[in-house]
Amino acid sequence: DAGVIQSPRHEVTEMGQEVTLRCKPISGHDYLFWYRQTMMRGLELLIYFNNNVPIDDSGMPEDRFSAKMPNASFSTLKIQPSEPRDSAVYFCASSLSGLLEQFFGPGTRLTVL
């Protein structure tokens, strides 16, 4: 079975540009999570969805960040406009119920110049 799929794996962009990260969760999983990992702040939860509905977006840094889940098999995280401090690895994870383990995608390494 395919795991969580993220694209792109690497993204290099210039400050001010729009960035869209994509995630396909494991089929049948009803929870989807977006995390950001940096050396300074470690792993931070940005937002999570249950049955395609955003439940908690308190971790989203600011209005430049937005996330959507139009259906059970697809989610996007958008940064507009991007800034150098957004450079990080962004992980998507999914789980079957909120109680069970989360399975992580390979991550997207974002570099904003």
Add this chain to the structure above:
Amino acid sequence: AQKITQTQPGMFVQEKEAVTLDCTYDTSDPSYGLFWYKQPSSGEMIFLIYQGSYDQQNATEGRYSLNFQKARKSANLVISASQLGDSAMYFCAMRGGLASGGTSYGKLTFGQGTILTVHP
């Protein structure tokens, strides 16, 4: 609020020996779950083991076991018979239970991680 503390920035172990990675947590939720993840240098996050707060027995998964001491609020990971491939960053994480209600349910809070290096 939930908090996870991993006090060991780095640990070293000889191949084939056992090693314990420390994790302490803080929560007011009577029901919670504790997880350990491994992150090798390639960057992916790999789930290792889970312990529920009401589980009577310590969780085990192959060479991994979780030393769960509820009264001390600790959930240490024990890796037996270390292998070179065990060299990685290890994260302890906690999620709230149903009593967390609202937006805390299902959220994972991660510790800062411990880098484990296995020497041949």
